[in-house]
Amino acid sequence: MPLVTINVWQGLPENQIDQxxxxxxxCLVKAWGIPDNGGYYLINERPQSRMQIDRTMWGIERSNQPPILLQITSSPRSAEMKTSFYKLLAGEFARLGFRPEDLFISITPSNPEDWSFGNGIAQLLNGAQTTESSSD
Structure with a gap:
């Protein structure tokens, strides 16, 4: 299950944060096949002065609208899975009224031993999952 940190400007309406x-x-369910009940999300609201983003880097013209920065830690995913996720999410954000140009995503891969979902156990290591957690 990925650990997703979503960084947005303070003051963004609660319904937009939920969206x-x-x-x-x-999009993670569709592109990566994570379970519907999978994933862990941390949402950080930051003052505008604490999210410094170049407005024209890589030929992208960002707006003055609030940027959305996603930091995802996950077991390794293929380049195809990552690019599929980027495209799906940009399309979904556009549908919701957010500018895809204002979306920034960074994915950090991790190994099975880097995760403990509780009880001091590395559940992703060699069958260390309990019967309860393996049904997810």
Whole structure:
């Protein structure tokens, strides 16, 4: 299950924050095949002065609208899975009224031993999952 940190400007309406989280989750389910009940989300609201983003880097013209920065930690995913996720999420954000140009995503891969979902157990290591967690 990925750990997703969503960084937005303070003051973004609660319903928009919910839309961002729900769209992100739906696209991860579709692109990466995570379970519907999978994923962990941390939402950080930051003052505008604390999110410094170049407005024209890589030929992208960002707006003065609030940027959305996603930091995802996950077991390794293929380049195809990552690019599929980027495309799906940009399309979903556009549908919701957010500019895809204002979406920034960074994915950090991790190994099975880097995760403990509770009880001091590395559940992703060699069958260490309990019967309860393996049904997810």
């Amino acid at each position: 961002i989280q729900q769209a992100t989750h739906a």
